[in-house]
Amino acid sequence: MKTLQELTRPNIWKLKPYSSARDEYKGVTASVFLDANENPYNLPHNRYPDPMQWELKTELSKIKKVAPEHIFLGNGSDEAIDLVFRAFCEPGVDNVVAIDPTYGMYQVCADVNNVEYRKVLLDEHFQFSADKLLAAADERTKLIFLCSPNNPTGNDLLRSEIEKLLREFEGLVILDEAYSDFSESSSFLLDLDKYPNLVVFQTFSKAWGCAAIRLGMAFASTEIIGILSKIKYPYNVNQLTQKQAIEMLHKYYEIERWVKRLKEEREDLEKRFSELPLTVEVFPSDANFFLVRVTDAVKIYNYLVGEGIIVRNRNSISLCGNCLRVTVGTRMENDKLIEALQGFII
Numbered sequence: 001m002k003t004l005q006e007l008t009r010p011n012i013w014k015l016k017p018y019s020s021a022r023d024e025y026k027g028v029t030a031s032v033f034l035d036a037n038e039n040p041y042n043l044p045h046n047r048y049p050d051p052m053q054w055e056l057k058t059e060l061s062k063i064k065k066v067a068p069e070h071i072f073l074g075n076g077s078d079e080a081i082d083l084v085f086r087a088f089c090e091p092g093v094d095n096v097v098a099i100d101p102t103y104g105m106y107q108v109c110a111d112v113n114n115v116e117y118r119k120v121l122l123d124e125h126f127q128f129s130a131d132k133l134l135a136a137a138d139e140r141t142k143l144i145f146l147c148s149p150n151n152p153t154g155n156d157l158l159r160s161e162i163e164k165l166l167r168e169f170e171g172l173v174i175l176d177e178a179y180s181d182f183s184e185s186s187s188f189l190l191d192l193d194k195y196p197n198l199v200v201f202q203t204f205s206k207a208w209g210c211a212a213i214r215l216g217m218a219f220a221s222t223e224i225i226g227i228l229s230k231i232k233y234p235y236n237v238n239q240l241t242q243k244q245a246i247e248m249l250h251k252y253y254e255i256e257r258w259v260k261r262l263k264e265e266r267e268d269l270e271k272r273f274s275e276l277p278l279t280v281e282v283f284p285s286d287a288n289f290f291l292v293r294v295t296d297a298v299k300i301y302n303y304l305v306g307e308g309i310i311v312r313n314r315n316s317i318s319l320c321g322n323c324l325r326v327t328v329g330t331r332m333e334n335d336k337l338i339e340a341l342q343g344f345i346i
């Protein structure tokens with residue numbers, strides 16, 4: 001790995017961050033706060049939230065078994081995705097490499113930041129080759145994006161290839177684990193110490209059932225977390241979100257129940273899909289959704305819209321011709337979907 005200074009944009013490396021009132025006084029003994037121009041009325045919404053979200057990070061660290069200093073929290077994973085571009089990629093100069101197909105936000109953030117985005121096609125089993133990604137990289141490649149389980153294909157990426165990439169790539173490997181709660185493979189969180197160039201993204205939006213509160217997590221070395229923290233908006237995670245997230249962390253057992261249930265529903269729904277005449281191929285999934293190749297994705301998508309059922313048409317995505325991406329819902333929602341599809345005339 002290159003040094004973190006070599007990987008970081010020079011202006012960001014030198015940047016002195018904005019210091020908020022809540023940064024400058026961190027004690028807990030004061031009772032009169034006249035430092036932040038807040039309104040003294042309308043408790044508890046009148047106060048600025050903790051800019052570093054320490055209480056939330058401390059609770060999270062117990063569940064994730066990662067020290068708070070290794071955690072960055074943002075306004076969804078989308079914030080973390082954008083921040084790694086702004087921290088490490090010089091616009092018009094540096095580039096990133098990513099698997100294809102994958103989550104669309106990596107490319108959108110690359111385009112917004114004017115950073116070249118190099119795509120490397122997955123194979124017919126939706127797996128990647130570390131060698132191919134490395135061959136697409138050059139001196140100016142700062143980041144490689146992986147997503148496991150991958151969106152929209154639903155499968156885990158091979159652990160041995162991820163490890164090879166972590167060992168051999170000179171820049172940072174961004175591993176998006178938005179769906180890892182639904183997978184039987186273990187998270188790379190426990191390997192953070194082994195790989196200083198690893199950045200793991202997770203989110204409250206999927207297994208945690210909290211897409212509405214917008215909370216994303218990045219886990220990495222204290223040095224990388226320090227850089228992301230210094231360029232974020234000072235109060236990037238609002239108080240309502242921090243409070244709701246802490247409540248969710250106290251209900252961890254509930255999330256485990258949801259995940260178990262959704263995995264059972266996934267197996268069931270995939271089986272029922274494979275028996276439909278319109279199905280060409282159901283791809284195995286390690287997530288809370290799956291990809292299915294059908295006889296005519298556009299027609300079937302539009303038919304389902306007419307029935308009031310929305311799935312995702314992935315027909316125009318690489319390797320996903322005539323594919324629909326189906327999120328696993330409740331038993332009742334899944335039944336409605338299958339019933340509707342049984343009424344579709346090929």
Ligand SMILES: *Cc1c(COP(=O)(O)O)cnc(C)c1O
Binds near residue numbers: 077079203205
């Ligand atoms: C849904 C999803 C996310 C979550 O994004 P948030 O901004 O945290 O809601 C991240 N990565 C992938 C691959 C996803 O599919």
